[in-house]
Amino acid sequence: MEPVPEIHRVWPGPGGTPLTDEGIAAAYPRLDRPHLRVNFVTSVDGAVALDGYSAGLSGEADKRVFKLLRGVCDALLVGAGTLRHEGYGPVRLDAARRAWRREQGLAEYPTLVVVSGRLDLTPDNPALAAAPVRPIVLTCGSSAAERRKALAEVADVQVYGETELDLTAALDHLRSVGLRQLLCEGGPHLFGALTSADLVDELCLTVSPLLAGPGAARITAGTPSPPRPLALAHVLAAGDVLLLRYLKIDKT
Numbered sequence: 001m002e003p004v005p006e007i008h009r010v011w012p013g014p015g016g017t018p019l020t021d022e023g024i025a026a027a028y029p030r031l032d033r034p035h036l037r038v039n040f041v042t043s044v045d046g047a048v049a050l051d052g053y054s055a056g057l058s059g060e061a062d063k064r065v066f067k068l069l070r071g072v073c074d075a076l077l078v079g080a081g082t083l084r085h086e087g088y089g090p091v092r093l094d095a096a097r098r099a100w101r102r103e104q105g106l107a108e109y110p111t112l113v114v115v116s117g118r119l120d121l122t123p124d125n126p127a128l129a130a131a132p133v134r135p136i137v138l139t140c141g142s143s144a145a146e147r148r149k150a151l152a153e154v155a156d157v158q159v160y161g162e163t164e165l166d167l168t169a170a171l172d173h174l175r176s177v178g179l180r181q182l183l184c185e186g187g188p189h190l191f192g193a194l195t196s197a198d199l200v201d202e203l204c205l206t207v208s209p210l211l212a213g214p215g216a217a218r219i220t221a222g223t224p225s226p227p228r229p230l231a232l233a234h235v236l237a238a239g240d241v242l243l244l245r246y247l248k249i250d251k252t
C-alpha cells in the first residue's frame with residue numbers, strides 16, 4: 001500500500017506542518033447556507049481524463065480529498081454519463097466518518113443524486129441498487145415513463161422541466177428536503193449545465209502534474225455560459241500535486 005501522502009497548506013500560509021484529516025476537512029467546511037461544491041481532477045494542460053478515465057489523473061492526495069469531500073456533504077450529485085462510464089458503486093464511508101456525521105446530526109451517508117435526461121440506467125446499477133440511502137434520480141418530462149417506473153423500484157425519480165431538466169428547480173427541491181450541502185463529482189456535461197444555470201458556488205480542482213497532450217475533453221462541456229468569476233480560497237500541495245479551492249465571487 002502506498003504511504004499516506006503529506007498535504008501542506010501553501011496559501012494562505014503558513015506551510016510547514018502537514019495537515020491532518022481534520023485539518024484538511026476544516027479547509028473544506030460545511031457552510032451555513034445552501035452550497036454546491038464541484039470537485040474535479042485535471043492535468044496541467046486541462047484534460048478531464050486519460051484514456052477516457054479520471055483514474056489516470058488522480059493519485060493518493062486527490063483520493064484523500066475526494067473521500068473527505070464525500071464525507072462532509074448531504075448529497076452527492078453525479079451525471080448519468082459519469083455514473084455509467086466510471087462504474088460507480090454504492091457510496092461507502094468508513095466507521096470514523098460515519099460516527100463524525102452522526103455527532104454532527106447528519107445522516108450517516110450522503111444521498112446519491114443522479115442526473116439523467118434519457119434515463120439510460122437500469123435498477124440493477126450497483127450505485128443505485130446497493131445504495132445505503134435511497135438515491136434520487138433527477139430527470140425531465142421527456143424521459144420514458146417505463147424507465148421512470150423501473151428506476152422507481154430503487155430510487156426516488158423526480159421530474160423537473162418538460163424537454164430539459166430544470167436544475168434550478170431540482171436543486172431548490174433538494175434543499176427544501178434538507179440536502180443543503182451538495183457535492184457534484186461531474187462529469188463535464190453536468191458541470192457545464194450547472195455553470196450555465198449559475199448554480200456553482202465552489203470548485204475544488206486537483207491539478208495533476210502531467211501534460212496529457214491533445215485529444216482529451218475539458219472539465220466542462222455542453223451549454224454555453226457567460227464567464228463566472230471566482231476567488232481563490234486556498235492552495236494545498238501534496239508534492240507536485242496542487243489542490244485548489246475556488247469560491248463564487250459573491251459567496252466569499
Ligand SMILES: NC(=O)c1ccc[n+]([C@@H]2O[C@H](COP(=O)([O-])OP(=O)(O)OC[C@H]3O[C@@H](n4cnc5c(N)ncnc54)[C@H](OP(=O)(O)O)[C@@H]3O)[C@@H](O)[C@H]2O)c1
Nearest residue numbers: 040041054079080081082116117118186187188189190193
Ligand atoms: N476528471 C474528473 O474529475 C472527472 C469527473 C467526472 C467525469 N470525468 C470524465 O468525464 C467523462 C464523462 O463526461 P460526460 O460529460 O459524459 O459526463 P456527465 O456529465 O456525467 O454525463 C453526461 C450525461 O449525464 C446526464 N446529464 C448531465 N447533465 C444533464 C442535464 N443538465 N440534464 C439532463 N441530463 C444530464 C445525461 O445523461 P443521459 O444520457 O442519461 O440523459 C448526459 O448524457 C468520462 O470520461 C469521465 O471519466 C472526469
